[in-house]
Amino acid sequence: xxxxxxxxxxxxxxxxxxxxxxxxxxxxxxxxxxxxxxxxxxxxxxxxxxxxxxxxxxxxxxxxxxxxxxxxxxxxxxxxxxxxxxxxxxxxxxxxxxxxxxxxxxxxxxxxxxxxxxxxxxxxxxxxxxxxxxxxxxxxxxxxxxxxxxxxxxxxxxxxxxxxxxxxxxxxxxxxxxxxxxxxxxxxxxxxxxxxxxxxxxxxxxxxxxxxxxxxxxxxxxxxxxxxxxxxxxxxxxxxxxxxxxxxxxxxxxxxxxxxxxxxxxxxxxxxxxxxxxxxxxxxxxxxxxxxxxxxxxxxxxxxxxxxxxxxxxxxxxxxxxxxxxxxxxxxxxxxxxxxxxxxxxxxxxxxxxxxxxxxxxxxxxxxxxxxxxxxxxxxxxxxxxxxxxxxxxxxxxxxxxxxxxxxxxxxxxxxxxxxxxxxxxxxxxxxxxxxxxxxxxxxxxxxxxxxxxxxxxxxxxxxxxxxxxxxxxxxxxxxxxxxxxxxxxxxxxxxxxxxxxxxxxxxxxxxxxxxxxxxxxxxxxxxxxxxxxxxxxxxxxxxxxxxxxxxxxxxxxxxxxxxxxxxxxxxxxxxxxxxxxxxxxxxxxxxxxxxxxxxxxxxxxx
Numbered sequence: 001x002x003x004x005x006x007x008x009x010x011x012x013x014x015x016x017x018x019x020x021x022x023x024x025x026x027x028x029x030x031x032x033x034x035x036x037x038x039x040x041x042x043x044x045x046x047x048x049x050x051x052x053x054x055x056x057x058x059x060x061x062x063x064x065x066x067x068x069x070x071x072x073x074x075x076x077x078x079x080x081x082x083x084x085x086x087x088x089x090x091x092x093x094x095x096x097x098x099x100x101x102x103x104x105x106x107x108x109x110x111x112x113x114x115x116x117x118x119x120x121x122x123x124x125x126x127x128x129x130x131x132x133x134x135x136x137x138x139x140x141x142x143x144x145x146x147x148x149x150x151x152x153x154x155x156x157x158x159x160x161x162x163x164x165x166x167x168x169x170x171x172x173x174x175x176x177x178x179x180x181x182x183x184x185x186x187x188x189x190x191x192x193x194x195x196x197x198x199x200x201x202x203x204x205x206x207x208x209x210x211x212x213x214x215x216x217x218x219x220x221x222x223x224x225x226x227x228x229x230x231x232x233x234x235x236x237x238x239x240x241x242x243x244x245x246x247x248x249x250x251x252x253x254x255x256x257x258x259x260x261x262x263x264x265x266x267x268x269x270x271x272x273x274x275x276x277x278x279x280x281x282x283x284x285x286x287x288x289x290x291x292x293x294x295x296x297x298x299x300x301x302x303x304x305x306x307x308x309x310x311x312x313x314x315x316x317x318x319x320x321x322x323x324x325x326x327x328x329x330x331x332x333x334x335x336x337x338x339x340x341x342x343x344x345x346x347x348x349x350x351x352x353x354x355x356x357x358x359x360x361x362x363x364x365x366x367x368x369x370x371x372x373x374x375x376x377x378x379x380x381x382x383x384x385x386x387x388x389x390x391x392x393x394x395x396x397x398x399x400x401x402x403x404x405x406x407x408x409x410x411x412x413x414x415x416x417x418x419x420x421x422x423x424x425x426x427x428x429x430x431x432x433x434x435x436x437x438x439x440x441x442x443x444x445x446x447x448x449x450x451x452x453x454x455x456x457x458x459x460x461x462x463x464x465x466x467x468x469x470x471x472x473x474x475x476x477x478x479x480x481x482x483x484x485x486x487x488x489x490x491x492x493x494x495x496x497x498x499x500x501x502x503x504x505x506x507x508x509x510x511x512x513x514x515x516x517x518x519x520x521x522x523x524x525x526x527x528x529x530x531x532x533x534x535x536x537x538x539x540x541x542x543x544x545x546x547x548x549x550x551x552x553x554x555x556x557x558x559x560x561x562x563x564x565x566x567x568x569x570x571x572x573x574x575x576x577x578x579x580x581x582x583x584x585x586x587x588x589x590x591x592x593x594x595x596x597x598x599x600x601x602x603x604x605x606x607x
Contacts, residue, residue, distance in 0.1 A: 037057065040057050040058070040059060040144075043059075043060075043144035044058065044059060044060050044061075044144060044147075046058065046061065046065060046066070046068075047059065049066070049068045050066055050079070050169065051079045051171065052068075052077050052078065052079050053077065053078045053079065054078070054079050054080075056171050056172070056173060057139075057171065057172040058169055058170070058171050059137070059142055059144060059147040059170040059171065059172065060144060060147040060148050060151055060169070060170050061132075061151070061167060061168070061169040061170070062151050062152075062155055062167050062168045062169075063129070063132075063165075063167035063168075066079075066119070066128050066129060067121075067128055077121050077122075078121065078122040078123075078500070079119055079120075079121065079122070080119070080120055080121070080122040080497070080498065080500040081115075081117040081118070081119060081495075081497040081498070081542065082117065082118040082119065082120055082127065082453070082471070082497060083117070083118070083455050083456070083471045083472060083473040083474055083495070083497055084116055084117065084118050084130075084131060084473060084474050084475050085443065085444065085445055085454050085455065085456075085474035086443070086444060086454070086474065087131065087474070087475065088163075089161065089162075089163055089166075089475075090443060090474070090475065092161060093116070093475050093476065094373070094476060094492065096157065096158070096161050097114055097116070097133075097476065097477075097478045098373075098478065098490065099157050100114055100133070100154050100157050100158075100478070101114060101478050101480070101490050103153050103154070103157060104135065104150060104153070104154070107146070107149065107150055107153060109135070109137060109142060109146070109150050110137055110138045110141040110142070111135050111136060111137050111480075112136050112137065112138065112173070112479060112480060113134075113136040113173065113477055113478065113479045113480075113542075113544075114133060114134070114135060114136070114477060114478040114479075115133070115134045115136070115473075115477045115495055115542060116131065116132075116133055116473070116475040116476075116477065117131075117132060117134065117473065117495065117497065117542075118130050118131060118132070119132060120500075122500035123500060124451075125451040125452065125453070129167055131163075131165070131166045131167065132166070132167040132168065132169055133154060133158070133166060133167070133168050133169070134169045134170075134171050134173075135150060135151070135154065135168065135169065135170045135171065136171055136172075136173035137170060137171070137172060137173070138172075139172045139173075140172070142170060142172075147170040150170060151168040151169075151170055154168045155168050196289070196335055196338050196339055196342065197399075197401065197402070197428075197429075198401065198402040198403070199282075199285060199286050199289055199339060199342060200342055201399055201402060202274060202278065202282040203273070203274070203282065203342075203346055203350065205223075205273070205358070205388065205393065205394075206394060206397070206398075206399045206430075206461075207223070207224065207225065207226070207396065207397065207398045207399065207433075207461060207518065208222060208223070208224075208398065208399060208460070208461025208462055208463070208466075208467075208517060209222065209223045209240075209273060209463075210222060210223075210273070210274050210275065210278040210463035210513070211223045211240075211242065211246065211271050211272065211273060211274075211275075211381070211463075211516070212271070212272055212274070212275030212276075212278075213247065213248070213249065213269065213270070213271060213272075214269075214270035214271065214272050214353060214354070214357060215269070215270075216249060217272060217275045217276040217353055218275060218276055218277065219246075219249035219275065220275035220277065220278055220463055220513050221242060221243060221245075221246030221249075221463060221513060221514075221515045221516045222242065222246070222462045222463040222513065222514050222515060222516040222517040222530070223240045223241070223242050223381065223516055224240070224241050224242055224516050224517050224518035224529060224530070225240070225241040225396060225433070225518040225526070225529075225564055226238060226239070226240055226241075226395055226396050226564070226565040227239045227240070227241055227380065227555075227562050227563065227564055227565060228561075228562065228563055228564075228565050229362075229380070229382075229559055229561070229562050230559070230561040230562070231561040231563065232561065235561075236385070237362075237382055237383075238382075238383045238565060239359075239362055239380040239381055239382045239383065239562075240271075240359065240380070240381040240383065241378065241379075241380060241381075241516075241518070241529065242378070242379050242380075242381060242515075242516030243377045243378060243379060243515045243516045243529065243530075243531055244364045244365050244366070244367050244377050244378055244379045245367065245377060245515065246379065246515050246516045247269070247271065247361045247364045247379035247381065248269075248361070248364050248379075256366055256367055256368075257366060258363075258364065258365055258366040259361065259363065259364040260362070260363045260364075260558075261360060261361060261362050261363070261382070268360040268361075269360055269361040270357045270359070270360050271357070271358065271359050271360060271361065271381045272353050272356040272357050272358070273350075273356045273358050274350075274356055276353070278463065279350075279353075279356070283343070283346060283347070286339050286342060286343045286346070287343065289335075289339050290336055290339050290340060290343070293332045293335055293336050293339070294332075294336065296328070296332050297329055297332050297333065300325045300328050300329050300332075301325075301329065303325055304322065304325040304326070304329070307321060307322050307325070310322065357384070357387065358383060358384060358387045358388065359381045359382050359383040359384050359387070360381065360382055360384070361379060361380075361381060361382075362380045362381065362382035363379065363380045363558060363559075364379040364380075365377070365378050365379065365554070365558070368489070369489045369490070369491040370550070370554060372492075372550055372553075373490070373491060373492045374491065374492050374493065374546050374547065374550045374551075375479070375491040375492070375493055375531060375544075375546055376546070376551070376554050377529075377531045377546065378529060378546075378551060378554070378555065380555075380559075380562075394430060395565050395566070395567055396432070396433040396564055396565050396566070396567045397426075397430035397431060397432050397433065397567055398430070398431045398433060398459070398460075398461055398518070398520060398524070399429060399430055399431075399461050399467070400426060400429050400430075400431050400459055400461065400467050401428075401429030401467065402429075402461075402466050402467050403466040403467055404466075404467040404468075404469070406425060406429065408469075409425065409429070410424065410425065411450070412449075412450055412457075412469050412499060413457055413459065413469060413522040414522065415448065415449060415450040415452075416448050416452070424522070431459070431520070431524050432524050432567035433518070433520055433524045433525075433526060433564065433567050434523075434524050434525060434566075434567055435525045435526070436525055436526040436527070436548040436549055436552070437456070437521055437525045437526065437527050437547075437548070437549070438549060439547070439549060441456060442456060442472065442474055442494070442547065443474050444474075445472070445474065447521075447522070449471060449499070450499075455471040455472070456471065456472040456474075456521065456527070457469065457470075457471060457472075457499075457521065457522050458470045458471065458472050458496055458509075458519050458520065458521060458527055459519070459520060459521075459522065460509070460510070460514070460517040460518065460519045460520070460530060461517065462510055462511075462513065462514030462516075462517040462530065463513040463514055463517075464510070464511045464512060464513035464514050465508070465509075465510055465511050465514055468498075468499075468508070468509050468510065469499040469509075470496040470497060470498055470499050470509035470519075470543065471496065471497050471499060472494060472495075472496050472497075472519075472527060472528075472545075473494055473495040473496070473497065476492040476493065476494055477492070477493050477494065477495050477542075477544065478490055478491070478492060478493075479491055479492075479493050479532075479544060493531065493532075493544040493545065493546060494528060494544065494545050494546075494547060495542050495543065495544060495545075496509050496510075496519060496528075496530075496542075496543040496544075496545055497509070497542065497543075508543075509543040510530055510533055510543040511533070512533075514530055514533075514543075515530055515531060515532060516529070516530065517529075517530040518530075518548075519545050524567070526548040526564070527545065527547070527548060528545030528546055528547045528548050528551070529545060529546050529548065529551055530543060530544075530545050531544055531545060531546055532544045
């Protein structure tokens with residue numbers, strides 16, 4: 001990293017008393033983070049442009065100004081975070097970031113996350129800043145003068161460690177678990193597809209399933225990974241890994257206590273597939289799909305009618321166009337039949353929340369910081385054997401399609417030709433999961449992204465944002481806010497940054513409701529459990545995960561033989577182990593759908 005000279009200035013801005021730690025009464029906390037940018041720009045002119053078009057308000061940043069485009073080009077700029085790997089500070093980073101957190105506490109800064117990241121303009125390979133520590137603070141809690149003092153204190157710690165060139169930015173942001181979601185991303189079916197897997201997936205037990213407590217169906221999260229609870233062949237229990245704050249969301253469990261189900265001592269805490277919003281939204285998506293396919297058929301029929309009757313000597317282009325319209329119409333008709341069967345089955349068998357119960361909370365850990373300083377927020381949902389169609393159960397295979405195409409999977413997860421050996425496209429877009437990524441690969445990752453930068457590429461499928469691609473940071477962040485559980489202890493977590501592309505997009509990796517998702521590498525190895533995010537109140541800008549290698553150490557203390565269910569386990573093998581009788585073909589009543597291996601006819605659906 002090239003050395004940079006940082007200059008800090010501190011002056012009493014207009015309307016602020018010298019050294020004031022609070023905002024003037026007229027700028028109270030009843031408004032949102034970004035509704036009054038002038039309160040920031042009149043003190044720090046780059047409050048908007050530092051993190052342009054991300055919605056992140058910057059109170060103050062050290063170091064040289066980041067480039068700002070003027071005129072029409074300004075609308076094209078989107079700042080994006082990039083991961084940092086193989087930096088010289090890595091061996092002492094954890095102790096350094098903890099020193100920073102302690103110092104900010106002494107200054108009474110209400111910080112909630114310290115993130116080490118690089119920054120660039122989305123779509124561009126070159127960095128505008130190769131290392132910045134962002135100090136996220138509660139909105140309207142830090143006056144400009146105090147932000148300057150805090151930044152100077154952080155920079156001194158970094159300078160004393162031998163890294164005076166690292167920049168420091170104080171930003172307004174919130175850390176929050178990503179359990180319940182006030183907003184839901186609607187499905188956008190690809191109407192030219194030959195199947196309706198993206199419509200079917202939400203109603204299945206394919207990984208990334210949307211789940212909610214039966215008692216609080218409006219508080220939704222994600223189920224991440226199937227686990228065998230023991231290596232004992234006689235132990236037939238299978239569980240689903242998620243977050244504790246998904247199993248017991250506030251206010252259901254504001255006391256933050258560990259819970260373990262004991263037969264006869266506790267009533268069941270049932271978990272359902274699809275909370276109330278997700279169920280209705282996905283049912284509506286099926287109806288919307290049918291309506292749009294019907295409209296497409298009408299339009300293609302009109303266009304087909306404009307083509308003359310076939311003749312022996314007609315042009316090849318006319319024949320091909322006629323055949324194309326026939327193909328599109330027949331495909332759409334077949335899709336409508338499939339969607340109508342799916343809709344009828346869902347309405348008939350799964351409208352009641354009680355009919356979507358698929359298991360109960362076996363264990364929910366106390367949300368706390370472990371001995372290694374990583375956050376622990378996990379829970380296991382024991383599956384009800386008689387609610388699963390084990391004959392078609394896919395196990396630990398992550399659906400990486402739906403809102404992402406095969407082309408996008410290849411382009412972004414395997415951007416370099418040497419990686420493309422033909423084995424990188426999962427069958428049916430179901431990625432088999434296996435093993436986990438060791439800590440050494442967090443620090444020195446094996447992948448290259450679309451900008452040819454070394455990184456650890458990641459994918460997840462979550463309740464709200466579906467399939468998303470990201471890049472895992474090589475340095476830990478320091479967080480300390482689980483407000484709903486009265487936790488303010490400093491914890492290490494790892495950021496997964498969004499994956500900006502050459503088109504300049506900067507898709508976020510997660511949003512509210514994605515907590516509990518398993519984050520994996522492009523080869524199917526587990527990277528971590530998604531626990532929360534940080535950013536302005538309206539959006540999630542950074543995603544936080546607990547590394548899987550650290551999480552499993554804790555799970556083993558409670559369940560010594562617990563391990564991920566093998567993706568190679570054939571459904572019939574699991575039937576033999578679990579002891580569930582085979583499901584009669586075509587009789588899916590009372591069973592939770594399983595993803596894949598679906599056959600449709602006009603009046604029967606096999607699930």
